[in-house]
Amino acid sequence: MLEVTAAVTPKGERRRYALVSAAADLLCEGGFDAVRHRAVARRAGLPLASTTYYFSSLDDLIAKAVAHVGEREAEQLRVRLAGLSRRRRGAESTADVLVDLLVGDAVGQRVTEQLISRYERYIACARQPLLRDIQRRILQQRTDAVIEVIERCGRRVRTEYLAALVNAVDGAVVAALVGDGDGPRATARATLIDVIDVLAPVDERIARV
Numbered sequence: 001m002l003e004v005t006a007a008v009t010p011k012g013e014r015r016r017y018a019l020v021s022a023a024a025d026l027l028c029e030g031g032f033d034a035v036r037h038r039a040v041a042r043r044a045g046l047p048l049a050s051t052t053y054y055f056s057s058l059d060d061l062i063a064k065a066v067a068h069v070g071e072r073e074a075e076q077l078r079v080r081l082a083g084l085s086r087r088r089r090g091a092e093s094t095a096d097v098l099v100d101l102l103v104g105d106a107v108g109q110r111v112t113e114q115l116i117s118r119y120e121r122y123i124a125c126a127r128q129p130l131l132r133d134i135q136r137r138i139l140q141q142r143t144d145a146v147i148e149v150i151e152r153c154g155r156r157v158r159t160e161y162l163a164a165l166v167n168a169v170d171g172a173v174v175a176a177l178v179g180d181g182d183g184p185r186a187t188a189r190a191t192l193i194d195v196i197d198v199l200a201p202v203d204e205r206i207a208r209v
Contacts, residue, residue, distance in 0.1 A: 016054045018044040023065035024072065029113055031120045035062050063130050066121065070138035077101065077145040081152075088154030088202065095192035097149055102142065102169045103188050112177070115184060119174055142166065155196075156203040165199045168192065 022043035026034040037051040037058060044050075055061040080101050089097065103115070125135035146166055150157050169188045176187035 012054070015044075015046060015050060018046060019051060019054060019061065020064045020068050023061055024068040027062070027065050027069060027121070028117050031117050032062065032124055035065060037061075059128075059130060063134060066125065066131055066138075067134050069121070070134060070141070073138060074141045076104070077141060081145060081148055084149065084152050086152045086154070091193050091196045094150075094153045094155065094196050094200070095189045097153060098146065098169065098192055098196075099185055099189045101145055101149055102166070103173060103185050105185075112184070115173060116177060119170070119177075150200045153200075154203055155200045158199060158201070161199040165192075165195070168195055168199075 019040055023035050023040045026039055026043060035058070038048055040061065041048045041051050051058075051061060055064070084097065122135065125131040143162065143166060146162065147157050168191050172188040172191040173184040176182070176184040179187075181187055182190075
């Protein structure tokens with residue numbers, strides 16, 4: 001007879017999900033240092049021993065948390081894309097759409113902490129092979145969403161410049177997070193307005209239709 005472990009029972013799955021979700025929240029709020037067995041168990045409302053019962057190590061739990069954050073971000077991308085109409089947009093309107101997609105509503109300390117955590121995660125994942133593939137998938141989801149936005153804005157996707165477009169936003173956000181300027185959204189928007197017509201020019205074939 002096949003033995004069913006606690007981790008794959010409905011109760012076990014609920015507890016496992018609660019722990020991963022709690023770890024993901026802590027990761028977004030305070031970075032990797034915030035994800036500790038005791039903190040995760042407390043946030044999930046479960047006994048401390050549950051973190052070691054359902055996960056082989058803290059690294060295993062963190063990897064699941066990173067993947068969970070990626071799933072959340074992918075869902076946010078889908079929601080934002082779902083409401084975006086197809087029409088020709090100028091540089092400023094296109095920049096607004098891309099900033100909404102890639103930066104979000106970056107107002108308030110909580111959201112700022114989430115942005116800081118996002119870029120800390122990029123660097124940390126680059127150093128950890130276990131997390132690298134997970135983060136690559138998350139980044140690919142963002143890139144695919146950017147392609148869709150550009151096309152819906154009546155612009156042409158220039159594959160050779162796509163990375164430069166995403167990197168321009170990320171660089172602007174990081175610079176704004178450590179500076180005293182107008183904040184991540186405004187800085188990213190200004191950067192995009194300057195480069196969007198070069199990196200993603202209007203598709204004249206669509207414009208003539």
